Structures are given as C-alpha cells and as structure tokens.
Amino acid sequence: MGNDTNTQATNNPPTRLTGAEIVWATLVGEGVTDVFGYPGGAILPVYDALRKFPIHHTLVRHEQGAAHMADGYARASGKVGVCIATSGPGATNLVTGIATAMLDSIPIVCITGNVSSKILGTDAFQEVDITGITLPVTKHNFLVNRTEDIAAAIRYAFQIAKSSRPGPVLVDITKDAQQGTAIFDFAAAKPRAVRPHPMRKIEESGLAQAAELIRNAQRPVILAGHGVIESSAMEQIRTLAERTQTPVALTLLGLGAFPASHPLNLGMMGMHGESWVNHAIQEADLLIACGMRFDDRVTGSISTYATKAKKIHIEVDPAEVNKNIKVDVPLIGDMSEVLESLLPRVSGRDGSAWIKTIDGLKGDSAVRDIKNLPDSGHLYAAHVIHDLWRITEGNAVVVTDVGQHQMWEAQYYHHEHPRSLITSGGLGTMGFALPAAIGAKFACPEKEVWVIVGDGGFQMTACELSTIVQEKIKINIAVINNGFLGMVRQWQEFFYDKNYECTPLISPDFVKLADAHGISGRAVRTRAELASAVEEARSAPGAFLLNFMVEKEESVYPMIPAGSALHEMIRRPGKNPLVESSDD
Amino acid sequence: MLHTFVAYVEDLPGVLTRVASLFRRLNINITSLTVGRSERVGLSRMTVVAEASAEAGHRIRASLFKLENVVDVDDIGSSPAVTRELALIKVAATPKNRSQIFELVEVFRARIVDLAPESLMIEMTGVESKIEGLIQVLNEGEDRVLEICRSGKMTMRRGQHTSRVLKAMGAGSHNSVDVDEVNTVSALE
Numbered sequence: 033m034g035n036d037t038n039t040q041a042t043n044n045p046p047t048r049l050t051g052a053e054i055v056w057a058t059l060v061g062e063g064v065t066d067v068f069g070y071p072g073g074a075i076l077p078v079y080d081a082l083r084k085f086p087i088h089h090t091l092v093r094h095e096q097g098a099a100h101m102a103d104g105y106a107r108a109s110g111k112v113g114v115c116i117a118t119s120g121p122g123a124t125n126l127v128t129g130i131a132t133a134m135l136d137s138i139p140i141v142c143i144t145g146n147v148s149s150k151i152l153g154t155d156a157f158q159e160v161d162i163t164g165i166t167l168p169v170t171k172h173n174f175l176v177n178r179t180e181d182i183a184a185a186i187r188y189a190f191q192i193a194k195s196s197r198p199g200p201v202l203v204d205i206t207k208d209a210q211q212g213t214a215i216f217d218f219a220a221a222k223p224r225a226v227r228p229h230p231m232r233k234i235e236e237s238g239l240a241q242a243a244e245l246i247r248n249a250q251r252p253v254i255l256a257g258h259g260v261i262e263s264s265a266m267e268q269i270r271t272l273a274e275r276t277q278t279p280v281a282l283t284l285l286g287l288g289a290f291p292a293s294h295p296l297n298l299g300m301m302g303m304h305g306e307s308w309v310n311h312a313i314q315e316a317d318l319l320i321a322c323g324m325r326f327d328d329r330v331t332g333s334i335s336t337y338a339t340k341a342k343k344i345h346i347e348v349d350p351a352e353v354n355k356n357i358k359v360d361v362p363l364i365g366d367m368s369e370v371l372e373s374l375l376p377r378v379s380g381r382d383g384s385a386w387i388k389t390i391d392g393l394k395g396d397s398a399v400r401d402i403k404n405l406p407d408s409g410h411l412y413a414a415h416v417i418h419d420l421w422r423i424t425e426g427n428a429v430v431v432t433d434v435g436q437h438q439m440w441e442a443q444y445y446h447h448e449h450p451r452s453l454i455t456s457g458g459l460g461t462m463g464f465a466l467p468a469a470i471g472a473k474f475a476c477p478e479k480e481v482w483v484i485v486g487d488g489g490f491q492m493t494a495c496e497l498s499t500i501v502q503e504k505i506k507i508n509i510a511v512i513n514n515g516f517l518g519m520v521r522q523w524q525e526f527f528y529d530k531n532y533e534c535t536p537l538i539s540p541d542f543v544k545l546a547d548a549h550g551i552s553g554r555a556v557r558t559r560a561e562l563a564s565a566v567e568e569a570r571s572a573p574g575a576f577l578l579n580f581m582v583e584k585e586e587s588v589y590p591m592i593p594a595g596s597a598l599h600e601m602i603r604r605p606g607k608n609p610l611v612e613s614s615d616d
Numbered sequence: 617m618l619h620t621f622v623a624y625v626e627d628l629p630g631v632l633t634r635v636a637s638l639f640r641r642l643n644i645n646i647t648s649l650t651v652g653r654s655e656r657v658g659l660s661r662m663t664v665v666a667e668a669s670a671e672a673g674h675r676i677r678a679s680l681f682k683l684e685n686v687v688d689v690d691d692i693g694s695s696p697a698v699t700r701e702l703a704l705i706k707v708a709a710t711p712k713n714r715s716q717i718f719e720l721v722e723v724f725r726a727r728i729v730d731l732a733p734e735s736l737m738i739e740m741t742g743v744e745s746k747i748e749g750l751i752q753v754l755n756e757g758e759d760r761v762l763e764i765c766r767s768g769k770m771t772m773r774r775g776q777h778t779s780r781v782l783k784a785m786g787a788g789s790h791n792s793v794d795v796d797e798v799n800t801v802s803a804l805e
Binding site: 163164171175349354355 | 641684
C-alpha cells in the first residue's frame with residue numbers, strides 16, 4: 033500500500049523555499065494530488081503558496097468534513113488521505129474525523145497551522161494545543177516550529193500513517209515556520225527505515241501449530257476483517273478458504289475482503305450478523321481470525337464466545353493479541369506475509385459435512401428476509417438497499433453513515449470487491465457518510481458513488497452539499513428517512529420500554545434542501561417508484577438526492593443485545609419468540 | 617501485580633506525556649516513574665512501576681513499543697534485577713538531639729548531607745522497604761520529619777546488559793555474582 037512518490041519532485045536539486053512552499057512540495061513529492069481543507073489565519077501562508085503546485089484543494093464547509101474526506105479518499109484508494117486546517121477551532125473540528133480514522137486504522141495526514149512559535153503557549157488568538165488534544169487519537173503527531181524541519185516531519189508522517197497498522201498522523205506547523213525559508217531537499221528529508229515492532233514476528237512453531245490445528249479441525253471458520261483489505265491479502269484468504277473448504281465470516285469493515293457471492297461466504301458476523309453466521313462461530317472447533325480484533329460488537333459476551341473453538345489469530349498489531357479473547361496460536365505479522373508462509377503447510381481437506389451443518393442452521397431464514405415479502409405498499413429500508421444493489425449490479429462504491437441503515441446496507445448490499453463499502457465501524461461516527469463519499473469520489477472518479485445515510489446523520493454534515501456543488505462532482509445520495517434516530521429508537525424499543533425519548537426527529541424537506549444547493553432530488557414513498565427513482569439519480573448528470581420515506585418503526589434483525597452471548601439473538605417478531613435456541 | 621518496565625525513549629519534548637498517556641488511557645496508576653539520561657546519546661531511560669493485572673503486562677509492553685519515540689521496552693517481571701530508590705529526608709534537629717539521628721543514619725547506611733542550626737538532611741539510597749524503615753523510625757522518635765523527597769524506583773537487570781538495543785549490538789552473558797547480597801549485610805534490608 034502507499035502513494036508512489038513523485039519522481040519529478042524528488043529529482044529536483046535542493047532549493048531554498050518558504051516553509052509554506054515546502055509543505056506543498058513535500059506533499060507533491062509524496063504523490064499527493066488531492067487535499068481537503070479550510071483556510072484560516074495561522075495556515076494562510078500555506079494557502080498563499082498553493083497555486084504554485086499541482087495539487088487540487090477541495091474547500092470543505094466544516095473541518096470535520098475535511099478529515100472524513102481524507103479518510104474516505106484513503107479507504108477508497110488505499111493511499112494516504114490529506115486534510116488541512118487552521119489553528120484553534122479549525123484544528124479541534126478535525127478531531128472527530130481523526131478519531132474515526134484512528135479507530136478504523138485509516139492512513140491520513142492532517143496538517144494544521146498554529147500561532148508563531150514565539151507566542152506558543154500564551155493563549156494567543158485561535159491558539160490550541162492540538163498535538164496535546166490529538167495525542168490519544170493519532171498514531172503520532174508533530175509540532176514543527178522550524179522551517180528546516182517541515183519536510184522531514186511530513187515525510188515521517190506519511191511513513192507512520194501507512195506502515196504496519198495504518199492510522200492518522202497530525203503535523204502542526206507554526207506560522208513563523210511557514211513564513212521562514214530553508215533549503216528543500218526531498219531526498220534528504222527521507223525518514224529512517226521503519227523500526228519493526230520486536231514483538232511482530234512470525235514464528236516457525238506458530239506456523240506449524242496453526243497448520244496442525246487447521247488439519248485437525250472438523251468445524252473451522254475463518255473470521256476475516258479489515259486487516260485483510262489493508263494488507264491486500266484477498267487472494268491468500270480465498271486460497272486458504274478454498275483449499276481447506278473453510279467457510280468465511282466477515283466483520284463489518286471486512287465486507288468485500290471475500291466475495292459475497294462465493295459459496296464459502298457466510299456473511300457478516302456479530303451484533304447484526306445473520307443467525308447462522310453467529311451459530312457457526314459458536315459451534316466452531318477452530319476460528320482462524322484474520323486481521324480482526326474481536327471487537328465487542330463481534331463477540332457479544334466474551335465469556336460465552338466460541339467456547340468450543342481453538343483460536344488462531346493472524347494480526348499485525350501485537351497489542352491486539354489476547355486483548356479481548358485469549359487465543360491459542362498468535363501469528364503476528366503482515367497478513368499477506370503470514371498467509372504466504374502458512375499456505376504451503378496447509379493441504380486440502382473435505383469440509384462438506386460442516387458446510388452442510390451450517391446450511392442446516394440457515395433453516396427457514398426467510399422469516400427475516402423481508403426483501404422477499406410481497407409489496408405491501410410500505411417502503412422498507414431493506415427494500416431500498418437491496419434494490420439499489422440489484423440496479424447497480426453491486427458495482428457502486430457505497431458510503432454509509434452510522435445506524436440502522438448502515439446495518440441494513442451490510443445485510444442487503446452484497447459486496448464482491450474490497451474498498452466498495454466505506455463506513456465508520458469502530459468509532460461509529462454519525463455524519464461520516466456525505467464527506468467520506470466526497471473523498472471517495474476524488475479517489476475513484478470513474479466509479480459510481482452512493483451515499484446511504486439516515487435523516488439524523490445527514491443533518492450532521494449536510495453542509496457539505498455545497499462542497500459537492502462547488503466541486504461539480506457526481507454523487508448519489510439515498511437518505512433513509514424514518515423520522516427517528518432509528519438505531520437509538522430500536523434500543524429504546526427493546527431495552528427501554530419503548531420510551532422514545534428524544535429520538536423522533538423533525539427534518540427539513542431534503543429534496544428542497546438539495547434544490548437550494550442546486551442539487552436535483554426526489555422523494556420516494558412506495559416500492560413501486562423505487563427502481564425508476566434510482567435510475568433517474570444514476571442518469572442525472574450531477575449529484576442527485578433521493579429522500580426515501582421508509583417505515584418509521586422498523587428494527588434491524590437479528591440483534592444480539594450488547595453483552596449477551598452470540599447465539600442469544602433477538603429475531604424478527606412474529607414467527608419466532610424473542611430468543612431462539614440453536615436448533616431454531 | 618506490580619509491573620516494572622524499563623524503557624529507552626527519545627529525549628524530546630512531549631515523550632514523557634506520550635508514555636504517561638498510555639497508562640492513563642488504560643486507567644492504570646503509575647506507582648513510580650524515574651527518567652534520566654542513559655548510556656546512549658539522545659536516549660533517556662525510564663523505569664515505570666505500575667500496578668496492573670498479570671495479563672496487562674504484555675499489552676502495555678506491546679503498546680509502549682508502538683509509540684514512535686520509544687526505542688526499547690523491557691518488562692522486568694520477576695527476573696533478577698537491582699532496584700534502588702534515592703530519598704532526601706529533612707528532619708528538625710538541634711545540636712542537642714542530633715547525635716541520636718547520627719546513630720540511626722549510621723545503622724541505615726545513610727548520609728547526612730546538610731546540617732543547619734535547626735534541621736539536617738539525610739540522603740539515603742536503597743530498596744523501598746529500607747527507606748520506609750528509616751522514615752518509620754524517624755517518625756517514631758521525637759524528631760520531626762519536615763520534608764521527604766523520593767526519586768521513585770530505578771531498576772536494572774542483573775548481568776551484563778539490560779537493553780535489548782545493546783543486546784542486538786552484541787551483548788554478553790547474564791551470569792553474575794550478586795555483589796549486593798554478598799557485601800552489604802544489613803539487618804534492615
């Protein structure tokens with residue numbers, strides 16, 4: 033993974049530049065073509081120098097959007113995303129976006145201006161200790177107050193952001209450092225080689241043990257997560273699954289790591305995973321966890337999680353091993369490398385009996401499969417998303433927000449390819465979708481990009497509609513509008529006696545709102561209108577908003593209540609009682 | 617259990633915060649922390665003592681290594697190591713009752729480093745229990761303890777080298793004689 037350094041920039045002889053020019057020259061050298069930002073006093077020298085460099089700057093409407101755009105750009109492309117903000121409020125507005133990238137291990141570099149070094153720490157106008165504030169939500173950060181240190185800091189930031197387990201890095205540059213001059217030598221600013229984590233090593237004994245466990249397993253399941261995509265280990269995972277006939281369950285951020293249409297693909301695991309996926313995990317005698325971190329949304333109660341299974345954990349970050357779930361064989365290293373070492377030791381096996389058992393677990397799953405219900409005149413979010421999948425033939429890059437629609441997307445839009453679903457998994461940041469989609473569109477302008485967002489989250493960052501218009505980009509927006517903060521309402525329904533406190537939500541007419549921005553749109557109220565509306569959006573030359581007025585009090589099923597065992601799920605009411613048994 | 621980590625960190629502004637912040641995030645209280653220059657130019661050496669579960673040790677060490685400014689981390693655990701603390705203790709004492717304190721200082725192998733008309737200062741190096749022993753005895757007497765300044769623990773593995781960095785550079789064996797136990801026989805240690 034990584035940006036290719038721009039050889040033209042790197043071959044230039046050392047020249048004297050201002051700090052502001054060095055910022056851009058270094059970014060060009062790192063292969064950056066797009067940045068997302070918002071100017072202000074302490075970063076003005078940098079903006080003043082922008083026109084001299086071949087970098088496209090997108091003006092956002094709120095700095096949170098800039099961080100999410102850099103994040104969406106990184107998720108869609110695998111490159112490092114870059115955002116820029118001024119000091120003080122500009123910098124603090126980035127924080128939610130930085131934390132979002134941190135929790136999902138997304139490589140972004142954030143550049144902020146700060147007040148001049150002479151007045152640092154004096155509570156000067158728009159001064160804030162942003163390196164202090166972002167310390168726990170960045171992989172690393174820098175405070176640069178000398179012009180001659182700028183290039184090295186930015187290059188080091190890129191290296192940290194994309195190496196081993198990726199993550200966000202912030203470079204805070206004082207105004208006087210931007211204004212001063214120094215000799216710019218891109219090559220000389222190269223950071224020292226990445227220091228390998230001494231606990232990251234693939235041990236022969238571990239590989240042998242893992243191969244032995246795989247050979248002897250009767251009921252193995254591969255758990256594939258985001259690490260598979262970050263390490264581009266899709267082929268190796270597929271080889272492992274096919275050779276050993278092991279079914280694959282995916283985390284939310286792992287969707288796309290293994291083709292949805294593959295016969296060995298079970299689907300998403302965890303809180304809103306299909307019942308058979310979670311039952312398969314609970315019944316398994318071997319879990320091969322690949323690039324996933326046993327998050328609480330995936331495990332349910334830890335004490336009852338997959339108690340029958342031996343566990344192999346292939347993971348790049350040594351601090352993740354044995355953090356939540358004790359594992360039997362940790363293989364700590366880059367996913368591709370570990371699998372390359374493991375695969376030669378693994379031979380074919382017959383998995384048909386176990387696969388048949390899982391097929392049996394699927395049973396009469398149509399009860400929750402509301403996409404198969406006849407058209408009752410009601411519009412269900414699941415219908416919207418499933419039809420969207422059908423019409424786009426699964427080829428769109430879908431960017432979701434957080435909440436019910438996010439889970440319905442994961443259930444009803446089937447992802448064949450990596451980087452085709454962009455979503456905030458770890459932090460669960462509402463307002464993520466619209467700006468992240470803008471970043472994704474810049475990363476892959478040739479792709480069809482859909483935003484799927486709830487009426488709550490949309491209003492958190494709807495200001496970025498103007499950014500879409502100013503940048504003249506084509507993004508389709510599907511607002512799943514149920515008049516509630518839906519997921520919170522669902523929790524109130526299940527766990528708080530339907531006390532719908534502060535979850536009903538008044539929204540503006542989103543079609544009119546879009547229109548005010550110069551974006552076309554249309555409301556959709558029945559399933560009969562759905563297909564033509566989606567086609568209208570796709571064929572419109574510019575951005576298009578569809579306001580889907582869906583059923584107000586639908587819930588996402590199945591659901592494992594937080595802290596419950598993985599097999600104790602709440603099923604769609606009607607045919608099944610609340611808690612099903614494993615033979616259900 | 618009590619964990620003792622020895623870390624080599626870059627001698628730069630903010631590095632202490634990064635290390636401390638890692639423990640803060642995990643809601644672990646740092647019992648003692650000492651920092652100073654090491655044998656390597658540009659690197660400081662920290663001894664961090666913290667109370668945490670046995671399993672936490674692995675994660676803390678793995679997380680410390682992830683900090684860009686941390687070069688090496690050693691989890692001493694129960695390995696053979698020398699741990700010492702330095703204490704400066706100021707006691708109210710007049711010429712009349714000084715001699716009693718002098719005797720105590722002698723027994724504890726401590727030193728008087730400052731003598732004023734109405735007070736004196738004791739410097740003492742040793743294991744935690746020994747320092748606490750002296751403080752306790754001082755408190756029992758009629759002399760008043762005015763100030764105590766303790767350095768926190770400093771730990772070094774026994775044997776030729778502690779640092780993994782140095783080991784990688786070709787470090788030697790771990791066989792050593794416990795000189796401390798051979799030579800310093802103190803009833804109070």
